Amino acid sequence: MKHFAGRALTLLAVLALIGLLPWLTTTDPALTILHARYSDRQPTPEVLDAIRAETGLDGGPGHVLGRWAGGLLHGDLGTSWVSGQPVGPDVTAALTTSLSLMGASLALAVPLALALSARTLRRGARRETATTRAGVLAAVLAALPEFLLAAVLATVFAVHLGWFPALGWGTPAQAVLPALAMGVPAGALLGRLLDDALPAAFAEPWAKAATAAGLPPSRIARHALRRTLPGLLPQGGLVVVGLTGSAVAVETLFSVPGLGSTALAGALAQDLPVLQAAVLMLLLTGLVAALAVRLLSRVLLGPALTDRALPALVAPRLPTRTGVAVGAVVLAVLFCAVLVAGLARDPLHVDAAARLLPPSAAHPFGTDALGRDVLARLGHGAARTVLLAFAVAAVALLLGLIAGFLRAGALTETVNALPAVLAGLLTAAVAGPGPWGAAAAVAAVAWAPLAAHTEALYVQERAAPHLAAARSLGAGPAHLLRRHLLPAVLPPVTRHALLRTPALALALAALGFLGLGTQPPAPEWGRMLSENMPYVERAPWAVLAPAASLAVLGALAVLVTAAVRGRTGADTVTAAPTAHEAA
Template sequence: MTRGLLRPVAGAAGTVVVLAVLVAALPWLWDSDPAATVLRARYPERGVDPATLDALRRELDLPSNPVLGAAEWLGGLLRGDLGTSWVTRAPVAPEVLGALGISLTLALAATLVAAVVAALLLLPGLLAGVRGRAPGRGAAVAAAVLAALPEIVLGSVLVLVVAVGWRLLPSSGFTGPANLVLPALALGAPAGGMLARILSASVEATVAEGWVRTWRSLGLGVPTLALGVTRRAVAVAVPQIALLVVGLLGSAVAVEQLFTIPGIGSVARGAVLAQDLPTVQAAVTLLVLLGLALGGLGVLVHRALLGPALSGRELTGAAETASRPASRTSVVVAVLLLVAVAAGLPRDPSSGNEARRLAPPSLALPFGADPNGRDLYARFAHGALLTVGSAVVVVAVCLVVGLAVGVGARSARAGAADVLNALPPVFVGLLVAAVAGPGLVGAAVAVALVGWVPLAVHARTLAAEARASGYVRAAELVGASRWRVARRHVLPAVLGPVTRHALARVPHAALALAALSFLGLGAAPDSPEWGAMLAAAQGYLERAPWTVLAPVVGLVALAVVLASARER
């Protein structure tokens, strides 16, 4: 048993070391000579002069090679030294740690919102379950829709309605508790829907256990039964709850940008765009280490609550439900979205007309016009090709990688893949943008780098079940090679479910790409990609709130497809 525990721990530790070295080498991954990067950032019109580069190296105290640089940076990290900014020449630690405190405050407030939302959604089903009745589907549908709703879309709607329309709360800044309400709602409500979905599956499994029927037959009251079921369900779902909290930190980057909150995500994004690599290194390192620590804490709490004998009862959650066939709702919404996009493709998305600048929606302009007088419906349709088309390519790559890794895995135990699963795409997007610069290709690479992990975990579990079956054991006994067994017996058993899982993840990948573009780490600001369109419309919410209509409609449609595709 000790060896079984040490193997995943060793895999996780190895992954952490690789990530640390990768972050330490960021300046040389960005450019073979970091001094040249600083020179171009400070003086874009000046050529690269060797004497100037030498002076910059002395000024910034840059090591001469990436190995020495990575070693020095990691040594400083162990001493608590996060480096010095290339832009301000000030120590990075005070700014990054202060920003981390703001992000943690936002994440805590969002966690409280998520807990309240999840409790309200779970209560009817929990009470019905402990009474031995079938729960209704209303709360489940509401949880599914909330879970799939993009934070940037919900935040934009809250700004538009509550801040701009009703003028009840501030729309930006971080000067007091009032500034925390809308961001916490935008971040916490979708997390509450996801938490309710995770716990509802755990509640259903717990209610079916024998001890619940025994307690009910003994005449114990509903409150006692409900408390016992809740404690058991929460214990089983602790690892996924921990990953959900980690996801709040990743999603907070987009929410911080939307509400102009100076959190660590905003600091990291600004540093990427300013090419201030030491600040990027510090911010990403703290985000990754905090995320991994929370994920690891969830696993330890899970084992402590359930014990080694019961630790295998982990819910696969989205991976299992996502592999089910899509519902009628998802098909209808997908068809409507496809028809709307096809109808808008013949329209011109790039020609502007000053006479119709910021024109409201009309029959001629169903979504209105942007600040340059361009047809927002045409940009919505062409942007779908970028957003959804890129997501299809990303998921196809993830499917191939996930099948190869999952079928090739020798066991279904946790390891490096589970560590990577704790990293939200935004974190990886910051790393990719720090190396290659912002761009849609870089955003797609960032989503793919973590998008294959759930598919690999799903394939790994199914492959382990297939290898335990009688016909596979028989093939091994007659001398079939490992490659032949995988190709002829294991892969056919895994391919169908994992492919359906991958298809259900297309909307998820599209929403992740849109979030990165919204942050300025994906498509170009003038692109019709939906996230870039939403970012460009933020400055016109008070004057022309309809400018967010086109990307919001597209992203909400994707959210509904994602929610419906995951319904039972």
């Protein structure tokens, strides 16, 4: 009951934040409404006061929140500040579109997860040596941000090959590329988790007994899949929740009229009623998905779900692959060499005569639509993004340690299920688009996995015998914290934060791609990708260069993590990473 109450209070706090957006925003809502609907009128104090009174924005935060919550209770999602029309019908139609896209994405994700783990499943059922090769491949695919995969798919299969439509929604052909962009990372993540869990399931005594009894490998494989469900189903729920965040970028790029693109349009136009309704629907979709997965778990697992004695799957030590470490080093050296070469060039120099030039000796990666050197913008954009990612990681580490020591479990679980994109939309609504707002949005959700890790280590260390001995000798709380708890918790959580830094850089790039991060003309990888998409047919190098850089960053993070993991030995599958941050 206490845990449920904590989650409910956290959810109410998030809903209150959404309802208070018109009061929290740094821009004057009355000016936004005046410019959008009454452009022929002068912004006099009297006119602005009349607009505030008409829209209920003339009261304090309690009045604003009460008016919004009261409308929700009566099924009223508000009135658009831009169009003056009720928000409800448009948001309801967008919800239907988003649910259809998410369903198509999941229909692709599940078979992909099974395909990626098929080799491990086959070998384990035949009692052969398990390997992690499929897991590394799945992790590389899961590390690809949805907006990056969407841009590459649109460039290759829509623009150059012409196999599928690049824009729109309504036909099965128009759903293929958006569903692939969202389904491939989700399926790869599920495949990686399944591939990690299967060797542990096959190493348990029941599998050896089944083999000795002569059961067919296919039947043993089915039982192994069932054995992994307790650890995988909660992660599957978080994957579904993650689709609500990835829908923003994918729907925007393919012009799909769903909740994601509607929320982004509302944030950029400061049409806060539209943003409030769209974000609310996205949150409710995630909550319903998580609840559905929990109910499905009870149906599929039955008494096993409530059996507190059900042991965790602990993967056996697998052979360390030297090639993974070597590949990480080679990729890192090449990556740094390209970035250093770019830092030596001017990223802001505009040459109208050199617009959209192909790669050459003067411009190794070509030029963009303004004649700026793509290599220079890659180098300077990397410096900006990576430094900001390290700053976010430091803030997230501090917040994670504090929340973990305070054991804020309900808050941690709730925040852990919130995509960074939704936090970015809310931040942009309050402070406007910008790099610091994007950094704050990513930090606002990035601390949760570190807090969960901190809390687990803290609980484990408090139960250690040496701590009880120190207490019996009269050690106080400060001494225990300084000499025992922090030395045990801080080093592994710090390494965890460093390993998440590339994922934080990709999250910042995603917000930049949506126009919520670094603003032009400053170079930023996500922004470079979105700026050059209109010219992809004439100058594909301007899109593929930042796309390849983001892909290399994701692959590098995966290889480094795999190399570190190979050295650290056994992993507990029930402590698997969450959502798309698992890469």
